[in-house]
Amino acid sequence: MKDGRDYKPGNFLRPTGNSKIFKRFRLINILLFVLAFSIMELLMTPTFVNVINRFTIENMTRFSLSSAEVLSAHIAKELSLLSKTARSEAVIEWMRDEHNEEKKARAFKEMSNVVGELYSFNLYVGIESSLNEYSVGSQMTGEIRPFTSFDERNPDDVWFYDCLNSTADYAVSVDRDHVLERKRFWLDYKVTFDGKTLGVVCTGLEFSHVAGELFSHYPSSGLRGLVIDGGGAVQMDSALMENKEFLYGSYEASVESEIADRVFLESVNAHLAGIEGYFDYIPTPEAIKLSSGEYRYLTITPIKYTDWSVLLLAEAATPFNMSYFVPVTVVALLLLVAFAVASSAVNYRLIFRPLHKLNRSLELMADDPDRLIYGTDRDDELGLLSNTIQGLFTQANVDALTGIYNRRFMERNLERLMPFLSRSSGLLSMLMLDIDFFKRYNDTYGHEKGDLCLKAVAVAISGAVTRETDFIARYGGEEFIAVLPNTDESGAMAVAEKLRENLRSLAIPHGTSDCSDHVTLSIGVTTGRVQYGQRWEAYASRADEALYQSKDGGRDRITFLAFNGTQ
Secondary structure, three states: OOOOOOOOOOHHHOOOOOOHHHHHHHHHHHHHHHHHHHHHHHHOOHHHHHHHHHHHHHHHHHHHHHHHHHHHHHHHHHHHHHHHHHOOHHHHHHHHOOOOHHHHHHHHHHHHHHHOOOOOOEEEEEEOOOOEEEEEEOOOOOOOOOOEEOOOOOHHHHHHHHHHHOOOOEEEEEEEEOOOOEEEEEEEEEEEEOOEEEEEEEEEEEHHHHHHHHHOOOOOOOEEEEEEOOOOEEEEEHHHOOOHHHHHOOOOOEHHHHOOOHHHHHHHHHHHHOOOOOOOOOOOOOOEEOOOOOEEEEEEEEOOOOOOEEEEEEEOOOOOOHHHOHHHHHHHHHHHHHHHHHHHHHHHHHHHHHHHHHHHHHHHOOOOOOOOOOOOOOOOHHHHHHHHHHHHHHHHHEOOOOOOEOHHHHHHHHHHHHHHHHHOOOEEEEEEEEEOOHHHHHHHHOHHHHHHHHHHHHHHHHOOOOOOOOEEEEEEOOEEEEEEEOOOHHHHHHHHHHHHHHHHHHOOEOOOOOOOOEOOEEEEEEEEEOOOOOOHHHHHHHHHHHHHHHHHOOOOOEEEOOOOOOO
């Protein structure tokens, strides 16, 4: 490792603390909870608790159904108009003969009439045969031309291809309208004729308006509404209605990242696993009691015409009609706030601040795998956890014999590297190395000497790679691979020569080699400019092809083959 720390197998599993954090956390929280509970027990009778629960469940059911019905009603209206458009004879005839101006005019006249009834007064049309995209407004005049073309490599066009390839008639999603620069709730509807897909018609509902309608009837506190899609991604969140980034920009979250309660996750995952397409009705939701956290109850309500659902969460001790319990509620709330503040302060200092530092150091390991994570010098549970993670990371990414990176590390880093390079069309050079006649070396000197030889070769070739972005890994057996991002052909060839020079300086005897009296390397080199959709395996295959040419040419040499993108 670059910092000189040596993690031997098993060392990181040795306990280093004596439950200090847990003991302190347990003692302080028990004392705080006993104090708060003793006072609240005098004020909160079982009747009061039951009334709160009854109000919570009744209101949750009503609000959850109302939210699902609001969005379902919007979708039903828009789908009716999209279906009318998709089944229009004029639209179908135009899509079959796109460049016929007469058919185009009839189709756009009919679509313009529909647009006036749409929520957004705007319709997008994509044609499968030409990949042209049109925008239709209610006041369109003059010659109508496509404003852009679809490209499978463009992430902004994924919606079009997803809809074309879908088995359903339509698809729903949330994304930005890159024409109008607004966040939209999208409905994409396929246009078909005789079983063949001709294109897609699409309209969007203003995201902030729809989210506002869904959650506007919720009380200011006590309830949190989430709208999730069939994959568990959070599309709308009532807790973020004042957040401009959520309403107008990009926002990504999953149910796992939002609520950690075990019963919540089990219930949501079971619901998601049972989805078999778009819902065709809205059932009456049932309240599910949660086991921990700030929320006590959960309801899950499917949204008709989608595979989305409304998740409604109710806080643990907040009645919906506060006028009945104002005096007791104020006292209880103050006690809960005091307990939460005191407990949070203690928890933050003992647990969450160190965990945040640990989490941050783990994030930094993605860019610098050799760095030490936070907490390895502590003598408590966090120290044990940090050392365990550090050791597991080391074992998982370093070849046990040679001490350099293993194939698993190489593959994971290349999976992250390829999209990064493709965004800037960056260069990638890859070198495939093979020890010449290594099987003969093992047969002649024995496997113990062979292992020593592999270690020596690994040390020698590692010394030829000096940039932090470059790395060498053991590919398998006596094969190694060097990955050089943003390195051109001349740079890659220079590194290859340095690799051979470093190994040659060791002069490891090899009496049964046909090409030298010492251990040598055959190297295959390739360089290419990374494009969208390319896989690292193609570069490795090209480098391997160059390696075989080096072997066929007599070994102990370097062969370069430019990457042509067709592997």
